[in-house]
Amino acid sequence: MELTHIEHIGIAVKSLEEAIPYYEEVLGLKCYAIEEVKDQKVKTAFFRIGQTKIELLESTAADGPIGKFIEKRGPGLHHMAFATNSIENALKEAEEKGVRLVDKKPRKGAEGLNIGFLHPGSTFGTLTEFCEKPG
Amino acid sequence: MELTHIEHIGIAVKSLEEAIPYYEEVLGLKCYAIEEVKDQKVKTAFFRIGQTKIELLESTAADGPIGKFIEKRGPGLHHMAFATNSIENALKEAEEKGVRLVDKKPRKGAEGLNIGFLHPGSTFGTLTEFCEKPG
Numbered sequence A, B: 001m002e003l004t005h006i007e008h009i010g011i012a013v014k015s016l017e018e019a020i021p022y023y024e025e026v027l028g029l030k031c032y033a034i035e036e037v038k039d040q041k042v043k044t045a046f047f048r049i050g051q052t053k054i055e056l057l058e059s060t061a062a063d064g065p066i067g068k069f070i071e072k073r074g075p076g077l078h079h080m081a082f083a084t085n086s087i088e089n090a091l092k093e094a095e096e097k098g099v100r101l102v103d104k105k106p107r108k109g110a111e112g113l114n115i116g117f118l119h120p121g122s123t124f125g126t127l128t129e130f131c132e133k134p135g
Helices: A016-026 A065-073 A087-096 B016-026 B065-073 B087-096
Strands: A003-013 A031-037 A042-049 A052-059 A076-084 A114-118 A128-132 B003-013 B031-037 B042-049 B052-059 B076-084 B114-118 B128-132
Touching: A003 A016, A003 A065, A003 A128, A003 B003, A003 B042, A016 A031, A016 A042, A016 A052, A042 B003, A052 A065, A065 A076, A076 A087, A076 B076, A087 A114, A087 A128, B003 B016, B003 B065, B003 B128, B016 B031, B016 B042, B016 B052, B052 B065, B065 B076, B076 B087, B087 B114, B087 B128
Parallel strands: A003 A052, A076 A128, B003 B052, B076 B128
Antiparallel strands: A003 A076, A031 A042, A042 A052, A114 A128, B003 B076, B031 B042, B042 B052, B114 B128
16 A cells, blocks of 8 residues: 555644634644535535644534534544545555455545545544545 | 644554554555654564654553543544644643643653643543644
């Protein structure tokens, strides 16, 4: 499997409106996009830092994955995403090596990326995502 | 404040011995160093991926910060570390802007870096570290 860099770090927050000023005014990053991902029941805000993006995630429904995460654990680090040039191969290889997949096939994520998640139960507790730029 | 990239992502694990093979054999990363940081009661394992490192953290004592974290929340993502060329300025600026610091002054962390932590209570739930290469 060839993973090239950390594509993004996903962080659950209660409110984008409250958290964005901290990332902009304290850390000096710039929010360059806000996007709603309806099937995940989240609104996301993106910041670039070097090769990586920070993706803040605000739940749009209490029963969505981020709503449930915050209820259980509070806001904070949610997932880690690796960039790959071949997500099909990366998911296939992980599964062959015994990793339980959340997504058996790539699906569309924020920013038009092809994405797939590995289950934290077989990655030593870290919800892990693979991302591939389409085309 | 000028933060250049994600220096590392810190991940709490129950056992380096159990987790390292997943990072090496499934994700294809290479563990290039194992280091004990006695005052933090942890043993760390490092992997490079692009500009960033993954730092696995195993507690060496139940009453250490990682031992307590795992007891409360289970293993998984623990902290996010930004690289900066001036940690003194970065900590000072964060404090001036109302962020509560864990470390008022830089201290030595793993790999000889000068490091300082911000308190998750004033960073919207994410334990956040600044790192500076000495010299």
